[in-house]
Amino acid sequence: MPEGDTVWHTAAVLRDALAGKTLTRCDIRVPRYATVDLTGRLVDEVLSRGKHLFIRAGPASIHSHLKMDGSWRVGRHRVDHRVRIILEAGDIRAVGIDLGVLEILDREHDQDVVAHLGPDLLGADWDPAVAAANLMAEPQRPLAETLLDQRVMAGIGNVYCNELCFVAGLRPTSPVSAVANPDRLVARARDMLWANRSRWARCTTGDTRPGRQLWVYGRQGMACRRCGTPIAYDHTGDRVAYWCPACQR
Numbered sequence: 380m381p382e383g384d385t386v387w388h389t390a391a392v393l394r395d396a397l398a399g400k401t402l403t404r405c406d407i408r409v410p411r412y413a414t415v416d417l418t419g420r421l422v423d424e425v426l427s428r429g430k431h432l433f434i435r436a437g438p439a440s441i442h443s444h445l446k447m448d449g450s451w452r453v454g455r456h457r458v459d460h461r462v463r464i465i466l467e468a469g470d471i472r473a474v475g476i477d478l479g480v481l482e483i484l485d486r487e488h489d490q491d492v493v494a495h496l497g498p499d500l501l502g503a504d505w506d507p508a509v510a511a512a513n514l515m516a517e518p519q520r521p522l523a524e525t526l527l528d529q530r531v532m533a534g535i536g537n538v539y540c541n542e543l544c545f546v547a548g549l550r551p552t553s554p555v556s557a558v559a560n561p562d563r564l565v566a567r568a569r570d571m572l573w574a575n576r577s578r579w580a581r582c583t584t585g586d587t588r589p590g591r592q593l594w595v596y597g598r599q600g601m602a603c604r605r606c607g608t609p610i611a612y613d614h615t616g617d618r619v620a621y622w623c624p625a626c627q628r
């Protein structure tokens with residue numbers, strides 16, 4: 380599932396592929412923007428902000444959000460019905476697949492769509508003090524819900540949310556007021572995303588061997604790595620919760 384680290388890495392891959400190059404093909408397969416053609420425009424910047432991605436070309440900015448299943452691929456990816464946009468610069472091709480959001484914005488104002496976000500965990504403007512204050516702003520709010528709120532801090536999705544609840548020793552449903560050290564939890568969040576920003580395989584345990592990368596996420600019924608208790612699971616809509624009934628109170 381795309382989280383802030385995946386988007387940061389995607390931006391880096393797209394930047395390597397397209398930045399400084401002139402588009403030789405621009406095929407947008409979203410009805411509203413089907414007539415927009417950025418062919419001939421120079422791609423001069425690719426940036427990520429939380430889970431949002433911007434490809435800036437001349438006066439336009441291609442804004443995308445991967446949501447649950449979206450991705451960008453560079454290379455000779457097959458063009459099928461899931462492809463929403465094709466950008467080419469000479470022999471380089473980048474395609475956006477199943478993008479949850481794809482829109483063409485006026486470059487001057489493209490950051491308006493992310494103005495509501497809290498500090499970006501992987502951004503140049505990362506501010507742990509603001510993030511910690513945001514985290515604790517509503518003491519009774521459930522921890523998982525608060526961590527997933529991009530206005531609190533930007534970049535956390537279901538995987539990091541569950542892993543952070545585990546390292547905090549709290550259940551996803553615990554109120555944030557139960558967090559003993561907000562600064563420490565915010566620092567852990569930053570460390571987790573930072574450590575994973577340049578790879579696709581995600582690891583929060585420090586052990587990158589297959590099957591050992593995560594504490595609780597995706598491990599329903601399996602033994603807790605700390606105490607051996609079977610990991611519990613619950614879900615509501617898009618939200619999933621994994622926790623150790625013994626380690627997390």
Ligand SMILES: [Zn+2]
Binds near residue numbers: 604606624626627
């Ligand atoms: Zn445990």
